[in-house]
Amino acid sequence: xxxxxxxxxxxxxxxxxxxxxxxMPAFGHLVKAERGRLxxxxxxxxxxxxxxxxxxxxxxASDAMSAEKVEDMRQRRQAPVEITALTIAYRQADLLIxxxxxxxxxxxxxxxxxxxxxxxxxxxxxxxxRLILTCGDCPSDELLVASLLHxxxxxxxxxxxxxxxxxxxxxxxxxSNDPSRLDAILRRLAAAVEVTP
Numbered sequence: 001x002x003x004x005x006x007x008x009x010x011x012x013x014x015x016x017x018x019x020x021x022x023x024m025p026a027f028g029h030l031v032k033a034e035r036g037r038l039x040x041x042x043x044x045x046x047x048x049x050x051x052x053x054x055x056x057x058x059x060x061a062s063d064a065m066s067a068e069k070v071e072d073m074r075q076r077r078q079a080p081v082e083i084t085a086l087t088i089a090y091r092q093a094d095l096l097i098x099x100x101x102x103x104x105x106x107x108x109x110x111x112x113x114x115x116x117x118x119x120x121x122x123x124x125x126x127x128x129x130r131l132i133l134t135c136g137d138c139p140s141d142e143l144l145v146a147s148l149l150h151x152x153x154x155x156x157x158x159x160x161x162x163x164x165x166x167x168x169x170x171x172x173x174x175x176s177n178d179p180s181r182l183d184a185i186l187r188r189l190a191a192a193v194e195v196t197p
Contacts, residue, residue, distance in 0.1 A: 030119050167189065
């Protein structure tokens with residue numbers, strides 16, 4: 001489990017977790033939550049670590065504190081790391097639907113990481129591209145690139161390059177009227193294809 005839902009709406013959900021970096025999800029990773037019979041899938045686009053008066057005191061005294069003491073206090077913080085994901089798909093009765101689910105996840109619902117098989121399935125169909133590209137609240141171009149690179153790493157051996165090439169073709173179709181935006185995204189993907197076996 002990565003954390004629990006703090007707040008949600010029809011398009012995003014925010015979950016909280018401790019600051020342990022061992023299994024910290026990253027920007028562009030796919031996570032999931034349950035809502036009754038629905039499984040909701042979201043791409044992480046924001047990771048926020050809020051301050052509080054206790055942290056401000058530690059920062060002010062950090063020159064006099066050992067690294068072990070700072071790490072101990074970091075682990076014991078009461079303020080959670082807040083991670084927000086853009087909902088891009090949901091599963092209902094074995095049917096995977098790319099789009100906004102009928103309901104968001106409930107408060108305190110566990111958030112789970114997706115394995116490579118789930119990532120391949122959810123991001124195999126590029127139907128979520130339009131939803132990501134039109135998201136006004138997130139760095140949509142960067143989110144799209146990060147999620148594609150993460151998904152490429154989950155492809156079966158020898159399939160990553162083909163996956164990124166197909167994604168590039170779909171982007172050409174969707175962004176043909178915005179050449180500068182398309183060029184910036186394709187350059188990032190092309191750089192990854194160069195180093196992908």
